[in-house]
Structures are given as structure tokens and as C-alpha cells.
Amino acid sequence: MKSEQERTAHSRFVQALQHEHLTCPKPGCGGPMDVTDHTLHNARIKTYEAQCQRCHMTEKITGKEQATPPWDVASITMMAEVHLLHDQPTCPIDDTPITFTSLPNPRRKARYRLSCYYCGRHTEMNWPPPEAKR
Ligand SMILES: [Zn+2]
Ligand SMILES: [Zn+2]
Structure with missing residues (x-):
């Protein structure tokens, strides 16, 4: 969690993970988005695709795999x-x-x-x- 961009990407990921409503990030749109889970079977990180119902732009929302250091x-x-x-x-x-x-x-x-x-x-x-x- 460093840059503003990374923080935003992470909070959108958490919203998708918790099935919360996502709104379109495109300036002036703010439409509701449909989120589809595209996670592959057995994948360690989740991948979602969100599509705006209003302007139809799509956004890929995915985790950032990082295994080290492991949890203690x-x-x-x-x-x-x-x-x-x-x-x-x-x-x-x-x-x-x-x-x-x-x-x-x-x-x-x-x-x-x-x-x-x-x-x-x-x-x-x-x-x-x-x-x-x-
Ligand atoms: Zn939109
Ligand atoms: Zn983690």
C-alpha cells in the first residue's frame, strides 16, 4: 500500500471481494458496475472484471501475488x-x-x-x- 493508485486499486479489490457495489471510476460517469468473478480454479489470488452498466467500460480488478515474507x-x-x-x-x-x-x-x-x-x-x-x- 504505497501510492494513491495502489490504495485505490486495493480498496476496489476489497469491495469486489465483499460483494459491495462498485461505481464506475470514469470521471462524470459513476454508473453502477456488474462484477464477475474470473478467478481460475485453485488460483491463489482473485480476479474480477467489472463492467459499467452506463458507459460499458470494463475494469480488471485483481490481487497482487506476493508470497514473501510469509505469515508468521x-x-x-x-x-x-x-x-x-x-x-x-x-x-x-x-x-x-x-x-x-x-x-x-x-x-x-x-x-x-x-x-x-x-x-x-x-x-x-x-x-x-x-x-x-x-
Ligand atoms: Zn461508466
Ligand atoms: Zn494478504
């Missing part, structure tokens, strides 16, 4: 704790809301995948995390 244990624990409090955890690197996906559990243990669809960082953990059992 402290940030993973922090995200799990926020999720336990029924709050929305965000990626500590880029502040994007994290997606929790429950995974098939062969040994009846809940397992979750935590993914940031902006930077592509992800991890898996048993649930509830051992740190949370107090």
Missing part, C-alpha cells in the same frame, strides 16, 4: 482469534479480509484454510487452534 505464527494466531470472536480478520500484510474455508476432515478434526485472495498467502490449521483452548 503470531499473525496466524491473531487471525484465528479474531475469527473466534466472530469478527473479520484481515491479512496483516495488506489489510485484506481473510477467507476461512473449512476443509474435509478425515479424522473428524475440523481443519480450516485461511486465504488472503489479494496477496495469495494462505495457511491451514486445525480447529479450534490449540492456543484458543484456555
